[in-house]
Amino acid sequence: MKTYTFLFLAVLCNISFLRAQATSISGKVTDPDGIPLIGANIKLTQDSGTTADYEGNYKFSNIPSGDYILSVSYLGFEPQQKQITLDANEKLKINFTLTPSSEQLQEVEITGRSEKSYKNNLTFAATKTATPIKDIPQAVSYVTKEVFADQQAYRVNDIIKNISGVNMYSYYDDFTFRGFRSGDTYINGLRVVGLFGPEPLLANIERVEVIKGPASAMFGNSIPGGVMNRVTKKPLEQDRKAINFTLGSFNTLRTTADFTGPINDSKTLLYRLNLAYENSDSFRDLQEKKSYVIAPSISFLPTDKTRINFDLVITRFDGKLDRGQPIFGATSGSDIYSTPVSFAIGQTSDFHKTDVAYSTLSLNHQFSKSLSFNASYIKYVAQEDLEEHRTSNQFALDANGDPIPTLMGMQVITRKGQTIADNLSSYFVYKTNTGALEHKIVAGFDYNAQQQPVGNAQSFARGYLLQGGGASTRAADFPNFLRDENGNPIPNVPHFDLQNPTYNVARLSDYIFTNSPADPTKYYTYGFYVQDQIKWQKFQFLLGGRQEYYNDISNFDQPDEQITTQHKFLPRVGLVYGVNPDINLYGTYTESFQPQGVAALNNPQAGGPFDPVTAYMVETGAKGEFFNKRLAANLAVYYIENNNILVNANDTTNPELLRQRGQEQSKGIELDVNGRILPNLSITANYAYNEAIISESDDPDEVNTRKENAPLHQGGIFGKYTFTEKNLEGLGITLGSNFVGKRNTLEPTLQLPSYVVMDAGVSYKVDRFNIRFLVNNVFDKTHWVGGYSYTRLYPGTPRNYLLSVGYTF
Known part of the structure; x- marks a missing residue:
């Protein structure tokens, strides 16, 4: 008996010893800087694979002896493979250093x-x-x-x-x-x-x-x-295909598809196809959206020195143009909550259809390691067909000419038109050294043109009916307005009753329209620029300048064509100092230039000519990468000064009169954080303190007032945590919140309240399926994301949900 017991224990010890000595392969996957490539794919056989952990480590255990091909891949890096022979009881340690792919x-x-x-x-x-x-x-x-x-x-x-x-x-x-x-x-x-x-x-x-x-x-x-x-999105060298279906609140139905990969075995011809379709309503009355996107893309890589890409994007928007929510009255005591946020002005038959098509051709050719040529060209065509009932931006007038706070003045606009844009960007990049200095020099030429051809036109129905026929918007015609039995002026387009709204199929034949064909116009700009990015030890300098020429053409291609030309030299200076491999400090000075349009320059009623809008900025900050370079944080402190801003003079005798307000200033602090803190925890967060004011004006009441829709504080955070525990593997949760402080509007007496909105969701990934469920505005906070005036506010979406199912193959 003792003999059998001894033999049994000996066998157990041998088994334990063999297990301890079992064959295994382990190692680490990093980039050339030694940074771990989290999630890199490592394959040993067709059916045996794993991924690198947060430190880039991987391991295969209990592997039979034999010959294997160990392969490693990671998106954005060239794949590698090694042929190995594994003997019995052998432990191999094999590390991989992947190099970035040529893309x-x-x-x-x-x-x-x-x-x-x-x-x-x-x-x-x-x-x-x-x-x-x-x-x-x-x-x-x-x-x-x-x-x-x-x-x-x-x-x-x-x-x-x-x-x-x-x-x-x-x-x-x-x-x-x-x-x-x-x-x-x-x-x-x-x-x-x-x-x-x-x-x-x-x-x-x-x-x-x-x-x-x-x-x-x-x-x-x-x-x-x-x-x-x-x-x-551009084509990838890897085969990737995904489809996604979404449904949600307000009868939302969406579907998207994304297919990409090589067309030939040599991977010199790549494709990508993005498709999308949406059919949804809105929390806003009468608003609905029907839209689609068709976006094919081809990349041709005939040699390692030449790369060509062609994109085509076709988009259709079919819905209504939401002009915002009106509220009662137009005084400092007006209640912003006086009408529901769902309240929209319009009629059932209104529509807004926009067709957009654009194509891009890009070329990159490497003459040598030092010299390359780059060019991109885009042709963009947008066509619009619009019919809308919208506010006239004024409340109805009573018999004395005073506003009626519960009746909104209305107008109807119909519009058809086309706008075409052409943009060419071409430049050389030359890399060289002068002593200890490394240079990357860019020298190029840009051309941009936009035109509205013959045939663009719109018509307006607005104002009040006149005695004897016709309609007028002029205050001087008030005594001649046609009156109802109460002595109130009769509108051309019926007023909208904010207390008892009604929606109908509009009969445009009931209104008096004024046709307004648009003169064909065109503007084109071109510029020459040179830029040098210089590296010296821990310093990087950016020195650049651009000579810009701006040409605005009225009555384009007509006998009375008129061209207005403006030009400006625009400098750019920047400095970056590397405190250590993870943190850079920087500073910059740069300028902007905006010519006043030809309509303002050549219109005698506008009061011009006017100087161009010019601005400059001084900015400093820090940029860092943390958690093995998986998290980026950017901090910026800035001051911007903007001069010669053109605004309406609000002259009752000349509504087209403009004035240059003087000067605006903006200064503040910004922080952006993006990336991963843990392998399974991703975040994006931001905060901004911005003091944007009117610093100089010929209207003393404007001076030191905060600019419209420019909150002093705003920010937010959003994160996703994915569980890695065996029983919860594939389950993820998302949480987010954003806040916006009080904002002024174009009405000095109307201010939008601050708000905080919370979002929460859950996701589950199993095999090739990814299911996401998200609730936005969890606590159903009433808020406004923007606004112009008492007649046009833009409320944020109340609580809503989205459920999507995606599949990759």
Whole structure:
């Protein structure tokens, strides 16, 4: 018996010994700087794979001896594989250092961003070259498609809450940057038509960037607050396919599809196709949206020196133009809660249809390691068809000419038109050394043109009916207005009763219209610029200058064509100091330039000519990367001065008279944080303190007042935590909150209240399915995201939910 017991114990010991000596393969996956590549894919066989942990480590245990091919891949890096032979009881340690794929080295964004993170490392628009954001001496904020997905955002307006210092002005493509109202629209660094209507869709957008402050040295005439650039999705070298279906509050139905990968075996021809469709209502009366996006993209990489990309985007918007919520009265005592936030003015038959098509062709050719040529061209065509009942921005008049606070004056506008934009950006990049100095020199030429061809026209029905026929909006005609039995003027378009609203199919034949064909117009700009990014030890210098020429044409291609030309030299100076490998300090000086349009310059009624709007900015700050470079934090302190702002003079005898207000100032502090704190915890957070005031004016009541829709404080945070425990694996939770302080409107006596909104959601990923459920505005906070006046406020969306199911294959 003792013998058997001894043999049994010996066998157990041998088994334990063999287990302890079992074969295994382990190692670490890093980039060339030694930074762990979290989530890198490691495959040993077709059926055996794992991912690298937070430190980049991986391990395979209890592997039979034999020959294997160990392969490692990570998006944005060249894959590697090693052939190994594993003997019995052997423990191999094999490390991998992956090099960035060539798509990371392009100067023009030809192939797509492969990262899957809230953090973005590079920007192409801020310096015209692929430059790490940390090395740019100017604040650059961004939101990536990964944030879009976790917040179930569908439009640009849904995601600007993630960007410091950016605030909605209205429901349109309309924002304030550091207190200054937004201007032109940019796609892939190229200026296109600002629609100022439909909110841009995100289905084909890789990320949204905001280059803070004046950017005229790069883009020519631009506003002083910043430039928003939308970067479209480009083809990837990896096969990726995904579809997503979403339903939610207000009868929301959406679907998107994203397909990308190589077309041929050599991967010299890549494709991407983005599709999207939406059919939804709104919490706002009468408002609905039917829209779609078709966006194919092809990248051709014939050699390692030449890259070509072609994008085509076709978008249709079909809905109504929401002009906002009116409230009772027009005095300092008016109650902002006097009408429900769902309350919209309009009629059932109103419509707004916009068709947008644009195509982009980009080229990058590397002549040598030192010299490359880059060019991008975009053709953008927008067509609009509009019929709307909207406020006349005034309350109804009684028999004495006083406003009736519960009756809204109305007007009808019908409009058809087309706007065309062409933009060419071309430049050389030359890299060289002079002694201890490294140079990256950019020299280029830009051309941008926008035109409204013959055939654009609109018609108006507004004002009050006149005795003897016709209609007028002029206060001087008040004694001649046609009256009802109570002596009140009879409107051309019936007033809208704010207490008892009614909606009908409008009969436009009942109104008196004034036709207003638009004269064909065109403007074009061109500029020459030179920029040098210089590296010396821990210092990086950015020196640049642009000579800009702006040409505005009235009565384009007509016998009485008239051209107005303005020009300006625009400098840019920046300095970056590397405190250590993770933290940079920077400072910059830059200017902006905005010519006054030809309508203001050549209109005798406007009171011109007027000087161009000019601005400058001084900014300093710090940029850092933390948690193994997975989290980025940017801090900026700035001062902006804007001069010669053109506003309406509010002259009762001449409504077209304009005046230059004088000077505006904006100063503040901004903080943006994006990335991962833990492998399973991603966050995006921001805060902005912005004091934007009118500092000089010929109207003393304006001086030192805060600019409209420019809150003193605003910020927010959003995070996603994914459980890694075995029983909860694949489950994630999202939490977010954003706040906006009090804001002035265009009415001196009307102020929008501050608000805090909370969002919460849960997600579950199993196999290839990803299910997301999100509740926005959890506590159903009544709030306003922007506003013009008592007649046009823009309430935020009440509590709502979105449920999406996605599948990747």
